[in-house]
Amino acid sequence: MTATDTTITQQNAAEFRSVSAIFNNREQIDSVIRRLLDRGISRDDISVIGKNFHSETKIAGFITKKDVILGGLKQGAIFGSIFGSALALLTGVGVLFVPFIGTLVAAGPLGAALLGAAGGAIAGSAGAGLVSALVTLGMPEEKAAVYQTRIEAGDFLVAVEVPADKTGEIQLLLESAGGEETHVNEKSLPRRRTGQIESAADLSPEVRSHLSEDAQRAFIANYNKALSETSDEEKAEHQAWDAVCEQYEQDEDGTWSKAKSSI
Numbered sequence: 001m002t003a004t005d006t007t008i009t010q011q012n013a014a015e016f017r018s019v020s021a022i023f024n025n026r027e028q029i030d031s032v033i034r035r036l037l038d039r040g041i042s043r044d045d046i047s048v049i050g051k052n053f054h055s056e057t058k059i060a061g062f063i064t065k066k067d068v069i070l071g072g073l074k075q076g077a078i079f080g081s082i083f084g085s086a087l088a089l090l091t092g093v094g095v096l097f098v099p100f101i102g103t104l105v106a107a108g109p110l111g112a113a114l115l116g117a118a119g120g121a122i123a124g125s126a127g128a129g130l131v132s133a134l135v136t137l138g139m140p141e142e143k144a145a146v147y148q149t150r151i152e153a154g155d156f157l158v159a160v161e162v163p164a165d166k167t168g169e170i171q172l173l174l175e176s177a178g179g180e181e182t183h184v185n186e187k188s189l190p191r192r193r194t195g196q197i198e199s200a201a202d203l204s205p206e207v208r209s210h211l212s213e214d215a216q217r218a219f220i221a222n223y224n225k226a227l228s229e230t231s232d233e234e235k236a237e238h239q240a241w242d243a244v245c246e247q248y249e250q251d252e253d254g255t256w257s258k259a260k261s262s263i
Contacts, residue, residue, distance in 0.1 A: 016188040018110075018138075019170045020159040021179030022150045029156055032177040033090070036160060039173065043090050047108030047189075050156035051101070101130055101152045110159045113137055113189045138187025146181055161188060196224050212257035215248050 023029055029048055036046055090107040106114065114133050130151065134144035147157055158179065162170050167184050174182055200208060200216045211219055223240035230236060249258040 015164045016161050017164050017167045018159050018161050018185040018188060019167050019174065019182065020139075020147070020157060020185065021171075021174040021182040022147065023156045023158055023177075023179055026156070028178045029158065032158060032174065032179070035173060035177060036170075039170075041160060041162065041170070044109065045161040046090055047106070047110030047159040048090065048156060049104055049106045049110060049114075049151065049159075051104055051151065051154055101148065104130075104151070108159070109161070109189050110157075137189065138185050139183070143181070143183050150181065159185075159189075196227060210255055211244065212248070212255060214259065215244050215256045218247055219244050 023032065029050075033046060033048070037043060114130075114137075130148040131141065131144040134147060135141050139147075151157055158174065160170050160174070171182050171184065197203065197220045200213070200220070203211075203216065203219070207219070208216060219240045222243035223236045226236035226239040227233060244256050247260060248256040249260055251257045
């Protein structure tokens with residue numbers, strides 16, 4: 001088996017770690033993302049967070065490309081306007097308000113994890129900032145404080161999830177691409193569980209943040225029903241979203257919360 005064949009997705013039994021670093025500019029971000037993808041790292045495992053992404057497109061909460069399509073917008077419109085670079089290759093993008101820092105753009109699973117960290121603290125609680133959320137995700141407080149300071153100053157955070165035996169290799173790659181303040185987090189990011197969904201706590205943060213409690217229950221019921229019939233999680237998710245769109249409308253914040261009239 002070649003090094004290319006030995007990708008993250010093929011090492012299901014491996015224990016994962018999160019390797020992070022700070023970068024100074026968007027050109028470095030573009031370069032390091034392409035290098036990571038060329039190395040066989042899944043786009044689902046790469047995250048980027050920063051302040052200096054400019055867009056006239058207003059996004060509420062955290063969304064995925066699928067949300068953009070379901071929302072009736074042109075696929076890629078939001079992502080092109082925000083990124084226009086290799087960042088558009090990553091999964092999930094959101095705009096988060098972080099106390100003490102302001103508005104951040106986040107791409108990849110770290111943004112979704114931050115939205116759900118510390119009971120939603122990152123989404124706007126006046127008493128918690130990025131440090132608190134990163135610590136909740138397993139990062140030492142002193143390193144989290146450095147990251148918050150650097151991001152507040154306009155730098156960018158890149159985080160990559162890899163099997164434990166790949167951390168040294170990826171750390172060297174990040175550093176050779178200009179990464180500073182590298183860190184290996186022993187705790188992997190929380191991900192949505194597979195199989196039947198038992199409660200709203202099992203929903204991924206980017207899904208949960210877009211649904212009212214009633215819409216969450218509708219999503220879960222339709223997801224589980226479709227999964228039992230098809231055993232296909234992607235199809236089940238599509239059917240669950242379709243059901244939500246049929247039963248609810250979005251409010252001014254982009255949350256599916258307004259039940260449609262049955263008349």
